Amino acid sequence: MKNDIEIRLANLNDLDCLWTLEKDTFDPFKYHILSRRQFRYLLTKGNADILVASHDRTILGAAILFYRKTSSLGRLYSIAVHPNSQKQSIGHLLFYNLEKTMKKKDLKGFLCEFRQDQNWLSNFYTKLGCKMIAILPNYYPDGMSGVKMQKLFEKE
Numbered sequence: 831m832k833n834d835i836e837i838r839l840a841n842l843n844d845l846d847c848l849w850t851l852e853k854d855t856f857d858p859f860k861y862h863i864l865s866r867r868q869f870r871y872l873l874t875k876g877n878a879d880i881l882v883a884s885h886d887r888t889i890l891g892a893a894i895l896f897y898r899k900t901s902s903l904g905r906l907y908s909i910a911v912h913p914n915s916q917k918q919s920i921g922h923l924l925f926y927n928l929e930k931t932m933k934k935k936d937l938k939g940f941l942c943e944f945r946q947d948q949n950w951l952s953n954f955y956t957k958l959g960c961k962m963i964a965i966l967p968n969y970y971p972d973g974m975s976g977v978k979m980q981k982l983f984e985k986e
């Protein structure tokens with residue numbers, strides 16, 4: 831892993847970098863990608879947190895967390911590491927910190943989804959303690975199904 835990766839909450843100064851990361855990481859034919867305006871909303875008014883992984887002031891990855899007043903579960907809307915920086919444990923680092931962030935808010939766990947054709951993501955999430963709870967037919971823009979996972983935090 832790269833040394834000196836900082837994980838912190840994003841702020842409005844990160845808007846352009848977050849949007850660039852989104853476009854560089856997600857194929858719009860396969861994913862519903864967020865617009866710059868949606869990022870601005872999330873950073874200012876949304877019931878959400880965005881965690882960023884940065885190195886030398888460059889944002890290499892981000893995790894977007896949604897909260898609902900009526901639920902004790904958070905939602906990991908997306909987790910992304912720039913293609914040039916993948917497989918260097920930044921995803922794991924983000925994952926560890928997003929759990930810490932949700933626990934501080936007294937959440938009991940979280941939900942997340944991935945594309946069913948991304949088989950390896952099943953291992954990625956399972957190794958991190960998530961369990962499959964549903965298949966979501968026709969979930970992505972190209973019609974691909976989603977796999978819905980849930981992680982419940984152990985009581986400390």
Ligand SMILES: CC(C)(COP(=O)(O)OP(=O)(O)OC[C@H]1O[C@@H](n2cnc3c(N)ncnc32)[C@H](O)[C@@H]1OP(=O)(O)O)[C@@H](O)C(=O)NCCC(=O)NCCS
Pocket residue numbers: 855907908909910911912915916917918919920921922923943944945948950951954957
């Ligand atoms: C998912 C993602 C965030 C993982 O981040 P990362 O920094 O590459 O992850 P890590 O380096 O912590 O490694 C995670 C594990 O997945 C494996 N992995 C990562 N990319 C992989 C790939 N393309 N194919 C197969 N395995 C892969 C690694 O080998 C590692 O395995 P290990 O734990 O057995 O050693 C990143 O691949 C990504 O941004 N993907 C595109 C966006 C995406 O699909 N997000 C998830 C749905 S929102």
